[in-house]
Amino acid sequence: MEEKIINGKIIRIMIGDITDRDSDAIVNAANNHLKHGGGVAGAIVRKGGKIIQEESDKIGFVPTGSAAITTAGSLKAKYVIHAVGPIWGEGNEEEKLKNAVLNSLKIANEKQLKSISFPAISSGIYGCPKYMVARVLLNSVIEYLNNATSIETVEFCLFDEETYRYFKQEFDKIKCAGIAQR
Structure with missing residues (x-):
């Protein structure tokens, strides 16, 4: 696990089971119809x-x-935020993924939540490249945390070592002033 402080807020990356997190909310990588059959859902x-x-x-x-x-x-979290990410190949994936993250954060802020845990949205069966998912998710969170928000901690609870490595590469580019270097 590693963490950095951005605008007084904690961003953390880790390997683990998101269903065990005690964040105020965990994010589910959902499909459009919110039918939760496989994967994280x-x-x-x-x-x-x-x-x-x-x-x-x-x-x-x-x-x-x-x-x-x-x-x-009966999860440790209080809420599940169901974020619908893009399927690779449908077009405009980066913008749709960014919107899924920002909309999740907005919902958490509206509920005055302090902590939220994300998986690597769209990087599983939806097929988006893990390097792109890591970059978009981290940069979207940093962008959001540079504004006023109730959220104090954002973590990325990643399922496997491979996904963690992609997030770590992007995480290492983050300057603690709040700007991710490209």
Whole structure:
């Protein structure tokens, strides 16, 4: 685990199971219809309970680049923010991914949450390159944290060593003044 301070806020990267995080909210890499069958989404519902799927069903369709919030059932987190990232090859992936992150952070801020944990959205079955996902997610968070927000800690809880390495490469480029170098 590594962390840096940006505008008085903590950004952290780690390898772990996002369903075990005790952040105020964990982010689910969701599909448009919030049907949580596999990957991160499936793990969240299996561990948090069917209430998460039931609340998601009431929300219904969420456009790519948007996010929605449910309670977290029996997870340690209070909420699950369902962020819909792009599928690689559909076009404008970086902008859609950035919007999914920013919309997740906006929801957390509206709820006055202090901490949020993200997975590597769209880097699994959606096929987006891990290096691009790492760059977009980290830079989007830094951009957001340079504004007034209730959020004090943003972490990236990554599933495997390979994904962590891509995030670490981008993380090492971050200047603590809040600007990610390209």
